Amino acid sequence: MKSPSLLPLLLALLFPMVAIAADTPTFTLVLQNHRYVPNELRIPAQTRVKLEIVNKDPTPEEFESVDFPAEKIVMPNSTISVFVGPLKPGRYGFYGEFHQPTAKGTLIVE
Ligand SMILES: [Cu+2]
Known part of the structure; x- marks a missing residue:
């Protein structure tokens, strides 16, 4: 049986996750x-x-860094999410492991 007294508990459980996201x-x-x-x-x-x-691109890539923890494949015509940080101010390199000569970038943390 559902009780109205559960509502505050449910809100307390659900709201922090929504707020963080x-x-x-x-x-x-x-x-x-x-x-x-x-x-x-x-x-x-x-x-x-x-x-x-x-x-x-029509080929897979791997988002990767040695300056912060990250290593994740991105399939062709696809999107991934990677959580980064918290990081101190500075410059942090990243690259695509499968095309390192061209696929490079820098996170400028400030
Ligand atoms: Cu790798």
């Missing part, structure tokens, strides 16, 4: 011709951010 700053990187666009992305320091990586 809504407050996560989100940035988009597009892979096109095996390059990241933009190849420099400014994100806020000491903040967990969500990167949406859109692969417009």
Whole structure:
């Protein structure tokens, strides 16, 4: 049987998740011709951010960094989400493991 007294509990359980999801700053990187666009992305320091990586190329790529923990495959014509940070201010390189000569970029954390 449903009781009205459950409502505050449900709200308390659900609302923090909604608030966290809504407050996560989100940035988009597009892979096109095996390059990241933009190849420099400014994100806020000491903040967990969500990167949406859109692969417009007809081949898979792997978003990867040695400067922060990240390694995730992006299939052709697909989008993935990667959570990054919180990071200290600075410059953090990333690359596409499958096309390293061209697919490189920098997170500028400030
Ligand atoms: Cu890798």
